[in-house]
Amino acid sequence: MDPVKRQYESYPYPARDPAEEARRLVEGSPSDPIEIDHFLFRGRRDWRKPFRALVAGGGTGDALVMMAQRLADAGCPAEITYLDLSEASRDIASARMEARGLSATYEIRSLLDAPAIAAERGAFDYIDCCGVLHHLPDPSAGFRALSDALAPGGGAGLMVYAPYGREGVYPMQDALRALLGEDEPSAQVALARQALAALPETNGFRRNPFVSDHEVSDAGLYDLLLHSRDRPYSVPELLAELEGAGLAAVSFLEPLRYDPAPHLPATPEFAERLKRLSTAERWALAERLAGNMRMHVVYAVKAGREGQAMATLSAEAVPRWNGPDPRALGRKVQAEGGFAISMAGLRHWVPIPKAAAPFLPALASERSFGEIAKAARMDWFAFASTFGPAFRALAGVNLLHCSKGLPR
Ligand SMILES: C[S@@+](CC[C@H](N)C(=O)[O-])C[C@H]1O[C@@H](n2cnc3c(N)ncnc32)[C@H](O)[C@@H]1O
Structure with a gap:
């Protein structure tokens, strides 16, 4: 097989x-x-x-x-x-x-x-x-x-x-393959767990904070470290x-x-x-x-x-918010001109112009951007230039998408 x-x-x-x-x-x-x-x-x-x-x-x-x-x-x-x-x-x-x-x-x-x-x-x-x-x-x-x-x-x-965040994984796969390659999967998992527990602190896999699948389940350990074919x-x-x-x-x-x-x-x-x-x-x-x-x-x-293919800011587009309460975020942006977010272990500062803060609560409504501009009594071009940088920044951290027919 x-x-x-x-x-x-x-x-x-x-x-x-x-x-x-x-x-x-x-x-x-x-x-x-x-x-x-x-x-x-x-x-x-x-x-x-x-x-x-x-x-x-x-x-x-x-x-x-x-x-x-x-x-x-x-x-x-x-x-x-x-x-x-x-x-x-x-x-x-x-x-x-x-x-x-x-x-x-x-x-x-x-x-x-x-x-x-x-x-x-x-x-x-x-x-x-x-x-x-x-x-x-x-x-x-x-x-x-x-x-x-x-x-x-x-x-x-x-x-x-991807290779760089998996540093240490491939040497570890080679090491375990040399030791356990022919054994039954369940025996390999049991022995691999013992070998991992004994690794020296200099080992690249042990020092990599981005990989944790092996801690979640046996299937995760097998997938990460005992795979027979895996290339980044x-x-x-x-x-x-x-x-x-x-x-x-x-x-x-x-x-x-x-x-x-x-x-x-x-x-x-x-x-x-x-x-x-x-x-x-x-x-x-x-x-x-x-x-x-x-x-x-x-x-x-x-x-x-x-x-x-990708949505851009337009009057017809309907925003779909993918984050915590946008009113709270609006208050933070108003006070600090942005917010911090951690992704894959790294903290990013996301700058948002303070002028865009009043529009953040509306992102969780069902209204199109055109309707949001109208409710604020702004013509489309004024709205687009005020909100454009916020649109790009929020889409950049996957908190904001556009979809007309799919509710969040
Ligand atoms: C790591 S799992 C990912 C499962 C799922 N896509 C997910 O992300 O949760 C890889 C899956 O791909 C399947 N697979 C591997 N090679 C395949 C192939 N040539 N054709 C179809 N499925 C394959 C495996 O059986 C396994 O279920």
């Missing part, structure tokens, strides 16, 4: 109990439908129309359940196909869906079959592929398969591992894979984390040097300077459409 299939038959990932569905919905990126709308459909998709989605390598069902539940709540006629190599994972994913009265089509196949499924039943408007491509024997073939299964106006939400992608490597598959990145998440400027001295000389870099070079620089990225979440579309 393929060692990757063997792993996920023994340790479906992430570890999930269908009984938990009665208590909580697991949410995250990629594939929150409001994010999908914001990053791939300009925040303007008509969700009364059918939506065909593929969850490629769906595992125990996090993205499947989140998407299906949110789209059912919004009354969207969604057709979702789940695909995975692992029957044990599929069983957990389908039990979670059943616990919520939701349905999907389930396929035990390789994601390389995605184009064949699309040819049989129609191309996909959206493809989720989270934590899978870096486990394929030929990841480039996987990127191409997903691209070939995508409708021309569709998009994908992908997650792949730097920003340039990931962009090259996308390009090779006819895709292009719209945005990484969270967008602010891929801006190198906050990691450099705020001097004219550095500003001038940054200006000379392309968007892709700036993303790559941010990854190298920050050093904390252990994965990349990226929304991508067919090459050539990347400039037209």
